[in-house]
Amino acid sequence: MTLDIFLQHLLNALQWGSFYALIALGYTMVYGVLLLINFAHGDIFMVGAYVGLFIATFLLGQYALRLPFTLPSWAVLALTIVGSMILTAGLGVFIERVAYRPLRDRGASRLYVVISALMVGILLEYLNLAAFGAADRGFPQLIRKQIYTVGGVSFTNVKIIVIGLAILVMIGLQLIVRHTKVGMAMRATSFDKVAVPLMGISTNRIITASFTLGSSLAALAGIMFGTAYEVISFDMGIFVGWKAFICAVVGGIGDIRGAMVGGFILGFIEIFVVALGQFSGFEWLSSTYRDLVAFSILLVFLTFRPTGIFGVARRQKV
Amino acid sequence: MRRHSLPLIVVGLFVLTIGGSWLGILDAYVQLVLFYVGINIILTVSLNLVNGYMGEFSCGHAGFMAVGAYVSGILTVWLFAEDSVFGLPILPIGWAIPLFPIILIIGSIAAALVGLLIAIPSFRTRGDYLAIISLAVNYIVVSAITNMEVIGGSRGFVGMKRVMNAMGDVFDAPWLLIWTFVGIIATILIIHNFVSSTLGKGVEAIREDEIAAEIMGVNTRRTKVMTFMLSCGLAGLAGGMFAHWPGGYINPLMFFILRSTEVMVMVYLGGMGSISGSIISAILFTVLLEWLRPLGVFKWVVIPLLFIVMMLYRPQGIMGSSELTDVLPRLQTLLRADKEVKDNAPASD
Numbered sequence: 001m002t003l004d005i006f007l008q009h010l011l012n013a014l015q016w017g018s019f020y021a022l023i024a025l026g027y028t029m030v031y032g033v034l035l036l037i038n039f040a041h042g043d044i045f046m047v048g049a050y051v052g053l054f055i056a057t058f059l060l061g062q063y064a065l066r067l068p069f070t071l072p073s074w075a076v077l078a079l080t081i082v083g084s085m086i087l088t089a090g091l092g093v094f095i096e097r098v099a100y101r102p103l104r105d106r107g108a109s110r111l112y113v114v115i116s117a118l119m120v121g122i123l124l125e126y127l128n129l130a131a132f133g134a135a136d137r138g139f140p141q142l143i144r145k146q147i148y149t150v151g152g153v154s155f156t157n158v159k160i161i162v163i164g165l166a167i168l169v170m171i172g173l174q175l176i177v178r179h180t181k182v183g184m185a186m187r188a189t190s191f192d193k194v195a196v197p198l199m200g201i202s203t204n205r206i207i208t209a210s211f212t213l214g215s216s217l218a219a220l221a222g223i224m225f226g227t228a229y230e231v232i233s234f235d236m237g238i239f240v241g242w243k244a245f246i247c248a249v250v251g252g253i254g255d256i257r258g259a260m261v262g263g264f265i266l267g268f269i270e271i272f273v274v275a276l277g278q279f280s281g282f283e284w285l286s287s288t289y290r291d292l293v294a295f296s297i298l299l300v301f302l303t304f305r306p307t308g309i310f311g312v313a314r315r316q317k318v
Numbered sequence: 319m320r321r322h323s324l325p326l327i328v329v330g331l332f333v334l335t336i337g338g339s340w341l342g343i344l345d346a347y348v349q350l351v352l353f354y355v356g357i358n359i360i361l362t363v364s365l366n367l368v369n370g371y372m373g374e375f376s377c378g379h380a381g382f383m384a385v386g387a388y389v390s391g392i393l394t395v396w397l398f399a400e401d402s403v404f405g406l407p408i409l410p411i412g413w414a415i416p417l418f419p420i421i422l423i424i425g426s427i428a429a430a431l432v433g434l435l436i437a438i439p440s441f442r443t444r445g446d447y448l449a450i451i452s453l454a455v456n457y458i459v460v461s462a463i464t465n466m467e468v469i470g471g472s473r474g475f476v477g478m479k480r481v482m483n484a485m486g487d488v489f490d491a492p493w494l495l496i497w498t499f500v501g502i503i504a505t506i507l508i509i510h511n512f513v514s515s516t517l518g519k520g521v522e523a524i525r526e527d528e529i530a531a532e533i534m535g536v537n538t539r540r541t542k543v544m545t546f547m548l549s550c551g552l553a554g555l556a557g558g559m560f561a562h563w564p565g566g567y568i569n570p571l572m573f574f575i576l577r578s579t580e581v582m583v584m585v586y587l588g589g590m591g592s593i594s595g596s597i598i599s600a601i602l603f604t605v606l607l608e609w610l611r612p613l614g615v616f617k618w619v620v621i622p623l624l625f626i627v628m629m630l631y632r633p634q635g636i637m638g639s640s641e642l643t644d645v646l647p648r649l650q651t652l653l654r655a656d657k658e659v660k661d662n663a664p665a666s667d
Contacts, residue, residue: 037449099626108633111375115586116629118579119622126618238575242453249450288472292461295454302454304437306447 001132004134004152009275015159015228017267022221023244024251024259025173026214032190032254033210036100036113041218042241044092047124048219049139050132052084056140064136075143081223085216092215093208095120103205121237128234137231139226162224169217170260177256182209190254194233243294250298250310261309269294334497341461341491349495350564351608353505354577356498357556358600362584363593365595367509369582370590370639372545374548375449378456379553379581383431384573386474386554388463390425391561391568395477396485399420402470402548411484418485419497422558432459432549441539463570472570476522479566500561505552510593512548521545523589583625587635595637602636 023045030038056150059076061067071079099116146157177183185201196237225240226232247266251258273293302308322330332577335352344352363381368376398414409417432455440451464472485493512518520541523531532538561568580603588599610617643650 030480038413049522091542099629100631103633106633111369111590112586112629112633114375118582119625119629122576122579123622123626126615126622130615130619134362178383245452246454249447289461291457292465295457295461296563297435299439299454302447302451306439 005275007153008155009271011153011155011163012160013268014223014264015267015270016271017222017264017303018162019224019225019263020244020247020266021260021263022166022169022217022224024181024248024263025170025256026218027245027248028253028256028259028301029186029210029214030168031248032098032256033186034110034113036117037245038214039117039245040095040124041214042244043097043121043124043263044088045218045222045225045241045244046128046232046234046237046264047091047222047282048084048088048215049226049236050128050137051087051219051233052223052226053137053139055083056080058143060140062140064272065293067111073142073144078120080142080210084219088219088222089212089216092211092218096207096211125234125237131201134234134236136231139232141230142227143221145213155201158228162228165220168222170256173213173217173256176213182206183185186210246295246298250301250308252308255308255310258308258310266294266298323567326650327550328503330482336454336492336496336499339495340490346564349492351557351604353495353563354608355500355601355604356495357560358581358584359502359597360552360556360559361581362588362596362600363505363509364549364556365444366585366588366590366593366596367512367521367552368546368549369585370592371572372511372521372542373590374542374546376452376546376549377449378575378578379454379461379549380454380488380573380575380577382433382550382553383557383577384459384463384570385432385558386422386425386429386562387573388469388556389554390421390556390558391430392422392469392482393424393476393479394418395475395561396480399477401477411481412488414481414485415489418493419500421601422497422501422555425558426554427563429557430551433547433550434543437543438659441542441546449486453575456458456573456575460570460574463573470569474567475561475654476567478562478568479564482562482566494559494564495564501555501559505555506593506597508548508552511543513593517541524590528589565568576656587625587628587638587641589635591639592635592637594642595635595640598636 023041026041026044027038030036030041038229056076057063058065059067059071059079061070099120100113103113103116105282143158143161146155147154185196185206188199188201188205189196191205193203196206222232225236243261245264248259249262249264251260251263270290273290277289335344337596339349340350361383365376365379368374392404394414395401397409398411400406436451436455440448463469469475482494490665513521520531520536520538523534523536524538524541528538557573560572578662584599584603586595587595587603588595606621607617611622637645
């Protein structure tokens with residue numbers, strides 16, 4: 001594998017990993033605060049992409065009801081991202097209020113909440129299927145694609161924007177969690193759930209905050225996904241979302257850096273499994289082996305380091 | 319009379335379902351639904367052992383079902399059918415009738431071994447890691463089967479139907495339903511006896527407090543691994559039966575995450591740690607699925623909504639952790655002592 005081909009795949013892997021990382025952040029934040037595997041999160045990512053699709057097509061004037069003026073393309077992009085993030089965050093918080101919080105208030109075991117989450121995921125997915133059909137949907141080109149070539153490596157501006165945005169968001173999130181009061185409260189909640197309410201912090205508010213953040217990041221990932229691949233489908237929540245959960249575990253669930261690293265690791269594995277298949281000696285390695293190899297590596301990894309990369313083993317004490 | 323009431327009920331149900339199918343009183347559709355009910359009962363009761371009694375969280379049950387399905391499906395075709403890959407049948411078709419249960423058992427042993435492979439790493443650590451590892455195994459199994467072109471890959475594996483038809487030609491009986499019935503009874507007996515045994519009490523102790531259980535002398539690691547293997551093996555048994563369903567083919571996507579989710583839903587609907595609850599919920603859920611079939615896609619909108627609402631008002635499921643005998647004491651006197659109640663559920667609708 002020559003250097004330019006390697007760099008080419010590296011860029012693809014970074015882009016692919018960005019989606020995983022952005023979604024994994026939502027899983028890991030909710031898990032950190034609630035110890036809940038929010039299985040609906042993958043489908044929230046899907047909903048985010050669809051909301052983005054509808055906002056964008058509306059702003060571009062493709063419906064009967066249209067704006068009296070045309071917006072510049074950067075404004076469409078910005079409004080789509082912001083609108084979808086707000087609406088999807090609203091959905092995430094709504095789900096938490098309606099399906100999870102009542103269960104928590106009754107003191108039900110968290111396994112029941114997990115089942116509720118699974119059900120919410122299926123509901124979102126099939127509501128979408130019932131409303132908009134099974135066909136893939138084209139996503140409008142919000143960013144005019146341009147191809148650059150530097151030293152044999154060609155890349156689009158979309159790819160750079162996706163990767164850059166993902167990294168920016170992660171830095172921003174790290175700043176929020178490390179340096180704001182809400183972030184401090186989040187870390188405190190994941191550290192000790194009993195002591196936090198005693199300190200005068202409303203746990204419910206912290207939970208709402210983490211659902212808001214997680215869902216809006218999923219929406220961002222959804223729009224970026226649509227922009228990069230120009231096609232979205234009702235089942236992308238399963239095929240991308242569930243894997244993002246695995247990224248979160250590999251990184252050490254509950255840890256924000258872990259979610260990012262885990263996302264990029266899975267992105268690298270998947271892209272390079274497919275890439276290796278193009279070289280002599282590896283012809284048997286067709287792209288259908290992607291899931292098999294990726295998950296086998298993860299399984300081996302978790303066998304030797306079950307707490308993930310950044311996870312700290314919790315000693316059980318009597 | 320009372321002493322025999324439980325065997326009598328079992329025999330009665332057997333006559334009702336198998337006899338009904340044999341004589342053609344129950345049409346093919348009802349037989350198929352009965353078969354689905356049977357498969358789902360085995361899956362639900364076996365998953366309940368891990369998720370309910372042991373308090374772990376396994377969410378890749380369909381993966382083990384796939385192992386059982388493919389192993390026994392391939393064995394059936396290899397031994398008894400002419401196939402483009404496996405060549406001429408090895409044994410005369412007459413042998414299929416006595417060997418069929420053995421094939422099912424081999425399938426379930428294969429599933430249990432796969433269960434062992436993942437039980438060893440996953441039970442060294444905290445509970446949630448079984449969730450992720452079983453999920454990964456579900457992906458791996460489905461992906462591995464998809465990549466095996468020899469057994470059809472993503473197109474699926476066929477040929478079991480010919481053997482089943484040939485078995486029917488040798489001696490006309492609803493063989494699949496008979497073995498499904500036997501499988502259900504065996505599963506329920508195994509799980510019930512397991513849970514009531516010392517080992518089973520250890521399993522429940524692990525759920526309540528693992529460290530305390532360890533101190534009281536429960537070999538927690540061995541108990542967990544054995545319980546998980548048993549659960550996986552029974553899932554493999556259900557898979558083996560499913561491979562021989564009248565549709566005549568299996569493909570990897572039948573055993574994907576939606577299937578695992580269905581089984582999980584049935585466990586929680588019935589109540590964690592209740593065998594009779596699992597049976598009732600498997601029956602209710604399967605019938606509900608069939609009943610809502612005309613709704614098409616909306617079926618999967620209605621069902622999750624029902625469940626979310628149910629979770630809000632009765633999160634512990636239909637039975638909670640109690641058995642039918644606890645709820646209806648008169649049933650207990652009817653069945654004497656602590657006999658399992660499974661068969662009172664309306665299996666023969």
